[in-house]
Amino acid sequence: MRRNRWRGTILFTVILVVMGTTIGLKLYGLGETVAPQAGAAASPSALPSAGSTATAPATPSATSAAPSTTKVVAGVVEQTPYGPVQVEVTFDGTKLVGVRELQSPSDDRRSVSINRQASPILAKEVLASQSAKVDTVSGATYTSEGYKQSVQSAIDQL
């Protein structure tokens, strides 16, 4: 019961935030429209990584009558304690179809992009969370018997 209510609230908030952001971007022209990426018309998506989530069911969305034009919008650069964060959002007409990370505070050179169902706010939250205080860590954190205790305790205290 409590969980369901929580879910509803989160869903409502996410929808509200996505709507707000979309309208906000349009109203204030935050981040000028970048020229559509080369080959965008020919490729299924402007996001190189989007194909990887092709098995996931497409998010049902309002079938708008807006002409289907791909628009790529770069978000503003946000400063975090660990460095700048910037994402690039792809719209198909008025529908949000992708978010890509342009800059991240992560030293991990693996370019992590967010799946197409995620809102730009969610993508920003994910990136921002990387610099949050950590109480504990999920995922095995050791490679050998000898020092795993100390590694675990160190990571616990991060």
Add this chain to the structure above:
Amino acid sequence: MRYLESVMGIPMSIDIRDPGDHGDAARDAFAVLAAADARFSTYLTTSEVSAVNRGEVTADRYSDELREVIEIGTQAADQSGGAFRIRMADGRLDLDGVVKGWAAARAVETLERAGVHNFCLNAGGDVAVVGSPEPPAPWNVGVRSPGDPAQMLAVLAVADAAVATSGAYERGQHIVDGRTGETARGLTSATVVAGDLTTADVLATAVFARGLDGPDWARAHGARGVLALTDDGTLVIVGDLTFACPPKLPL
């Protein structure tokens, strides 16, 4: 107060934030984990599972605990279309994909019965949180990057839930897709948030085994949320996940 012990050859920690001394409760919880190891380990020749695998114990003489774990594993195997499995190719039992989460969930119950209200149990990367580290804040559970244990893919804000992660980064750990018998493909890391650690742990392994369709599958089978990293570096977010707030960052 944080208590550390090595059980099943892996580091486990219990971080209790309630005031007072809860050392006895923590010791009892570790004892639950150690007892599970003694019963289910395939490395210990004295374990019940080893005896079963040597053909010394017939199914009608299995302990209640063994029956329960086999039941959980069988259900997960069925639901995952065979991607998750509890038997090796030769038919011997391999319950590692169930035991750690199941045992940790029992350790959590032990702590709760002892009257501990605010704690975080980390069983080698399988995490269960109860209460708050500092009310009303949620627990911040980092999901390690497969490439670097000190780097976080994301930090989740979690309250009264469990978080388990399966990754391709652990040396010697090869999760097999039971449908093909080959090493699972598609994901480098799969994290599941669920109501209890038994569910989270089994689902994380099953998501990893299933690959790219794993996250959506898990959502339909008891996961509250899934965070997965694909082989090509895409972060997939499914269901309800709350991300932790960094210090001093405008939303």
